[in-house]
Amino acid sequence: KSTKDPFYQFNLDYRAVKKVDSTYAVPTMKRVDREVLEGREGRLHPIPTFRPSMGRLSYVSPNITNVVQDKGGKESLAAGFRRCVVASPGCRLLEVDYAGIEAVETGWFSRDPAYMRLATLGVHAYLASHLLGRPADLRWTDRDLLEYFGDIKKAEPLVYDRSKRCVHGSNYGLTPFGMAATFPELYPDQKTAERVQRIYYDVCPMLATWHGALRQRAYDVGELGGPGEMMTCPDNRCYTDPKYSGPSPFNHPFQYRHYFWSVLTYSPITESQRLRRAKKGEPCVEINGRWFAVKWGEDSKRVIAFFPQSTGAGVLKQTVRDLHNPNHPCYIGEAYYGQTPFRAPIHDSGLFDIPIAVWDDTCEKIFRAFQQPILEQPMPAAWNMGPYLTVGIEAKAGLN
Numbered sequence: 001k002s003t004k005d006p007f008y009q010f011n012l013d014y015r016a017v018k019k020v021d022s023t024y025a026v027p028t029m030k031r032v033d034r035e036v037l038e039g040r041e042g043r044l045h046p047i048p049t050f051r052p053s054m055g056r057l058s059y060v061s062p063n064i065t066n067v068v069q070d071k072g073g074k075e076s077l078a079a080g081f082r083r084c085v086v087a088s089p090g091c092r093l094l095e096v097d098y099a100g101i102e103a104v105e106t107g108w109f110s111r112d113p114a115y116m117r118l119a120t121l122g123v124h125a126y127l128a129s130h131l132l133g134r135p136a137d138l139r140w141t142d143r144d145l146l147e148y149f150g151d152i153k154k155a156e157p158l159v160y161d162r163s164k165r166c167v168h169g170s171n172y173g174l175t176p177f178g179m180a181a182t183f184p185e186l187y188p189d190q191k192t193a194e195r196v197q198r199i200y201y202d203v204c205p206m207l208a209t210w211h212g213a214l215r216q217r218a219y220d221v222g223e224l225g226g227p228g229e230m231m232t233c234p235d236n237r238c239y240t241d242p243k244y245s246g247p248s249p250f251n252h253p254f255q256y257r258h259y260f261w262s263v264l265t266y267s268p269i270t271e272s273q274r275l276r277r278a279k280k281g282e283p284c285v286e287i288n289g290r291w292f293a294v295k296w297g298e299d300s301k302r303v304i305a306f307f308p309q310s311t312g313a314g315v316l317k318q319t320v321r322d323l324h325n326p327n328h329p330c331y332i333g334e335a336y337y338g339q340t341p342f343r344a345p346i347h348d349s350g351l352f353d354i355p356i357a358v359w360d361d362t363c364e365k366i367f368r369a370f371q372q373p374i375l376e377q378p379m380p381a382a383w384n385m386g387p388y389l390t391v392g393i394e395a396k397a398g399l400n
Contacts (some may be wrong), residue, residue, distance in 0.1 A: 015275045024081050027062055041088075046344075053302065055310035057345055065346050076238070077268030086400045088353050091336075093400065094363060096370055097349035099392040101315065102308040108172055109307045110210035111236050113383040114138055118204075120392060127163040127200050128156060135203075171308070172209070173301035206236060211304045213239040215296075217250050218303045219263040224308065225252035230377070252378035254314035256307045262297035266320045269293045312348050312375075314389070319369050320345055330369035335362045336339050367393065 028044060036042045059065055081223055087093045100119050100251035107116030118126050121142060136148055153160050165183050166382045168174075174182070176193035189191040201208045216225050228251035238249045266285065269277070274291045276282050283294040324333045324340060335341045335358050343351045350370075354362045373388035381387075 002190050021082055023277070024062060026212050028084075031062075035047060053258060054306060055254075055313040056268055056347060057313075059344075064344060082400050087398075088355075090337075090357070091353050091355050092397055094352040094354055094366070094395060094397045095349055095392055096352070096366055096395045098312065098370065099394045100315070101312045101348050101391045103167075103171070104389070104391055105308040105311050106207070108377060108379075108389055109311075110206040111239075111249075112204070113190040113385060115204055115206065116385070117142075121145050122149035122153075123204075124164040124167050125152045127167060127196075127203060128152050128159045130199050131159050131163060131196065131205055132156060158186070162196060163200075166193075170200055172305045173211075173296070173303075175215075187215055209236065209239055213249070213305050214307070215263055215300060217310055218260045218299070222261065223257060223259045223309070224250055224303065225255070225256040227251065227255040252307070253311055254318075256310045256314065257301070260299040260303055260308070262299045264300070265295050265297040266292040267295060295300060314376075316345055316348060316350065317371075318374075320350065322372075323366065328369075330365040330372075332362050332365050363395075363397075367395070 031044060032042045036133060044062065044064070047061050048057045048059055051058050056211050057065075085093070087202055103114055103119035103123060106111065107119050115123070119291075122145070126136055126145075126149065129148070132152070136145055138145075140148070162183075165186055166179065169182075176187075176190050179191045179193035179197070180187040183241050187196070194286050213353060214224065229247040230249075238244045238247075266287070269284065269291050273289070273293070277284050277293060285292050285294055320342065322328045323330055324332060324343065326333065332342070333340050336353060336355060341352045341354045341362065343353050345351075350366075352362075352366065370393045373386070373390050375388055377389040379385050379387060379389055
């Protein structure tokens with residue numbers, strides 16, 4: 001942008017195409033050809049791993065979880081690879097995705113039913129309505145909110161994208177500096193990013209409280225999660241009241257545990273630097289007569305990502321287990337000619353290869369399993385949202 005020299009854009013375009021070609025296209029063809037020569041079906045068999053510390057699965061040889069999306073516009077240069085993945089003869093592909101599960105989980109863990117509602121209706125557009133000075137009223141019906149949010153998304157795409165990046169980034173520890181550096185087309189300077197993030201925390205006040213409590217807990221004991229009774233209190237005294245002695249807000253619905261070693265870091269500063277930080281409200285601490293700036297460490301983002309991401313992974317794994325339990329009413333383990341039609345769990349979704357002859361029955365069971373109540377996550381009666389958490393789904397189907 002600064003030089004106006006087309007070479008740089010050509011270089012970026014080349015790298016985008018080359019990455020898909022060298023990472024996916026060529027290795028995939030080699031593997032498929034090898035399968036055919038050996039008399040097999042010509043399928044990819046990536047190796048699942050537990051490398052991500054958040055409990056998600058990842059894959060190698062190849063990494064199918066990061067296959068480039070088929071998008072239009074400037075991002076279409078490397079598109080097309082996903083369309084090369086086709087259904088078996090006589091079958092259709094089905095991809096079922098939990099709709100905004102990590103945002104819903106964020107609302108559940110921070111004990112904010114209003115945020116959970118917005119996570120399903122459109123928290124990005126809700127923030128955008130405040131940035132535009134036309135804030136949505138949570139007393140409106142779901143239908144009215146959806147209609148209003150849809151209008152904002154269409155009429156104000158820049159403000160909507162700015163809000164979307166802020167929500168996703170702030171939920172996982174992105175700072176205003178990082179927002180401006182990563183998305184300069186949306187945030188012309190750090191001051192703009194600070195304003196957007198400040199408004200986000202103002203309209204979703206429990207988010208910052210929860211993040212602060214998580215970081216303090218991880219710093220104090222070096223871990224989060226593990227077995228134990230989950231809190232069910234509808235208010236947030238478990239985060240803000242040091243005398244609270246009820247169920248722990250730091251246990252995990254699926255008993256996952258994560259250890260952390262670098263939540264905070266300490267950098268020595270001069271007296272003038274200390275005064276400037278104090279004026280801005282930035283934390284400092286005196287240790288053995290010297291002043292240090294308190295900053296987030298390498299683990300600080302993992303701390304606030306742990307519960308939403310790992311719980312979403314746990315929900316998906318449990319759903320897949322139910323689909324393959326012969327005693328479960330949603331059992332589909334023999335739907336693909338005596339074998340499972342399940343092909344891969346990918347982040348928050350599942351990919352299925354379903355014979356058309358049993359399509360309706362199999363899809364119904366899959367949809368029921370994905371939307372069943374999550375018994376590990378009870379809901380306070382005061383929220384009036386049912387006894388257990390449920391998450392909506394989105395589904396896509398086709399021959400490729």
